[in-house]
Amino acid sequence: MESRAAPTLCVVVPCYNEAEVLSLTAMRLQQALRRMVAAGSVSGESHVLFVDDGSRDATWTIIQELHRYSPQLRGLKLSRNRGHQNALLAGLLEAEGDLTISVDADLQDDLDVMAEMAQKYAAGADIVLGVRNDRAVDTPFKRITAQAYYRILRMMKVEAVYNHADYRLMSRRAIEALRGFEETNLFLRGLVMQLGFRTEIVHYARGERAAGESKYPLSKMIALALEGVTAFSVMPLRYITVLGLAISLCSFALGAWALAGALVFHNTVPGWASTVIPIYLICGVQMICLGVMGEYIGKIYIETKRRPRYIVETALPAGALRANAAGGSEERPRFSARGGLERSA
Numbered sequence: 240m241e242s243r244a245a246p247t248l249c250v251v252v253p254c255y256n257e258a259e260v261l262s263l264t265a266m267r268l269q270q271a272l273r274r275m276v277a278a279g280s281v282s283g284e285s286h287v288l289f290v291d292d293g294s295r296d297a298t299w300t301i302i303q304e305l306h307r308y309s310p311q312l313r314g315l316k317l318s319r320n321r322g323h324q325n326a327l328l329a330g331l332l333e334a335e336g337d338l339t340i341s342v343d344a345d346l347q348d349d350l351d352v353m354a355e356m357a358q359k360y361a362a363g364a365d366i367v368l369g370v371r372n373d374r375a376v377d378t379p380f381k382r383i384t385a386q387a388y389y390r391i392l393r394m395m396k397v398e399a400v401y402n403h404a405d406y407r408l409m410s411r412r413a414i415e416a417l418r419g420f421e422e423t424n425l426f427l428r429g430l431v432m433q434l435g436f437r438t439e440i441v442h443y444a445r446g447e448r449a450a451g452e453s454k455y456p457l458s459k460m461i462a463l464a465l466e467g468v469t470a471f472s473v474m475p476l477r478y479i480t481v482l483g484l485a486i487s488l489c490s491f492a493l494g495a496w497a498l499a500g501a502l503v504f505h506n507t508v509p510g511w512a513s514t515v516i517p518i519y520l521i522c523g524v525q526m527i528c529l530g531v532m533g534e535y536i537g538k539i540y541i542e543t544k545r546r547p548r549y550i551v552e553t554a555l556p557a558g559a560l561r562a563n564a565a566g567g568s569e570e571r572p573r574f575s576a577r578g579g580l581e582r583s584a
């Protein structure tokens with residue numbers, strides 16, 4: 240196996256309106272990097288890449304200041320808000336170095352675990368997943384819904400690691416493999432399971448947000464949850480078929496029973512309720528089935544457009560921007576960094 244001595248690490252941090260916490264995060268990340276460099280597990284070239292996901296607050300100004308303060312703190316500004324998964328993808332695909340670790344900006348993920356991840360990498364792992372070993376800081380609602388969600392994912396045969404979000408290490412070749420997955424409907428924690436390679440797990444306790452508020456309101460959480468199912472599994476469509484079959488069987492039995500009542504037993508009472516209730520019920524079921532089909536057709540519609548998943552507006556330093564900033568295949572439009580902010584500090 241190739242030697243994995245002192246690889247260059249890029250810590251990718253998606254940030255959306257994180258002005259309140261960013262300076263603290265930068266400081267903590269630098270401390271963590273310094274410790275890892277001192278321990279010889281990563282090279283002195285290792286750095287942090289903040290991805291500003293079209294923030295409306297001072298996030299980008301702070302990233303610029305941080306970069307002026309230390310070239311080790313780099314930045315990537317997306318042209319608009321594209322959501323956590325796309326911002327993360329942008330960071331990963333644009334990152335330089337031998338390995339990346341993706342981490343949230345709010346310091347909820349224990350940064351000391353990065354050293355453990357790097358150890359696993361040194362031992363030959365290409366992907367190291369950070370898995371929370373408790374959900375003590377979550378509200379009961381989030382805990383229950385998260386558990387139910389993972390159960391549904393398993394039912395739908397979607398591969399996902401319980402309690403792993405997006406805190407993970409990826410080697411250069413894992414990132415290059417990820418580049419080959421060009422889907423617009425992104426659910427990274429599911430995609431990563433498709434890559435294969437040697438995958439290991441490290442456990443950590445997730446803390447409270449250091450400052451600011453959650454950028455994941457319930458609506459975004461539901462959208463991500465749906466993506467997780469519909470981007471990876473056609474099981475819901477199969478369940479619809481099963482449901483249709485079951486309903487047809489029931490209707491058949493009911494029909495036979497009604498026919499027998501009318502023709503053999505002559506005991507049929509003209510019933511309003513028994514007529515309209517099945518109609519309502521079946522209408523409802525049909526609407527749900529149409530909705531599920533619509534969900535998949537919508538996915539096809541979006542995928543066929545092959546729009547770039549993110550557009551980079553500016554990179555700090557300018558050289559940090561890879562040639563193919565659109566994050567897609569060769570045929571996709573290329574976007575290069577431009578604007579007056581490209582002078583590096």
Ligand code: UDP
Binds near residue numbers: 253323343
């Ligand atoms: N985030 C982002 N774009 C968005 C929403 C969130 O880049 O549209 C980032 C956010 O800045 C943070 C990470 O995604 O670094 C996770 O978000 P948050 O901590 O708010 O989610 P929670 O931990 O509450 O689920």
Ligand code: MG
Binds near residue numbers: 343345347448
């Ligand atoms: Mg958070």
